[in-house]
Amino acid sequence: MKIDHRKNYYLTIDTETANSLDDPIVYDIGGCIHDKKGKVYETFSFVIYETFCGMKDLMKSAYYAEKIPTYEEEIKEGTRKLVKYITAKMYIKALCEKYNVKAIIAHNARFDYIATQTTQRYLTKSKYRWFLPYGIEIWDSLKMAQDTICKQKSYITFCKAHNFLTKFGKPQATAEVLYKYISGNVDYIEEHTGLADVLIEKEITCHCIAQHKKMRKLCFA
DSSP: OOOOTTSOOEEEEEEEEESOSSSOEEEEEEEEEEOTTOOEEEEEEEEEHHHHTTOHHHHHTSTTGGGHHHHHHHHHHTSSEEEOHHHHHHHHHHHHHHHTOSEEEETTHHHHHHHHHHHHHHHTTTSOOOOSOTTOEEEEHHHHHHHTGGGSHHHHHHHHHTTOBOTTSOBOOOHHHHHHHHHOOTTOOOOOSHHHHHHHHHHHHHHHHHTOOOOOOBTTO
């Protein structure tokens, strides 16, 4: 496929982790290259060998540990790829270079950024400290949604009608609830696996961009 370099391309990623939320260790990372309209050009779904196979006890305490048998079956079938962490890192770097990626995006991006960095430092005993390619902006679709979708009267009404509210009575801004709203599928349940979640999160990002409203994008700003 010939790449149209007049377009802006984005990489949306999502991680699934074991260990605590303060020191998350990645066992699943998914991603897709897409444009601002949501067209997908490439996807990847990697299960991290060092974590998934080398930290069995830690994996038992993973938040979505009940999915482990499904992962094992899909690895056997070849629908998920088991790779070392450095392989995932180099693949993402090459993908960003290939498409001259404008931004790397995640929903609540601070968590995914910290997770990838923590895993990198842990596995290399801090010899290597960075996972995502240097110099590419990190965008947070949660911030983008908070400044666009979450301010819309129709979204506030939707959340109240279906009781998608925080303990403080505010509309929730989780990827699952946002996608329920923009897709019109109230019964949608987030899968909580890397690539599946990426494919709904890029829809949230593109919906925000399409609003043509002023909004925060940068994760660390």
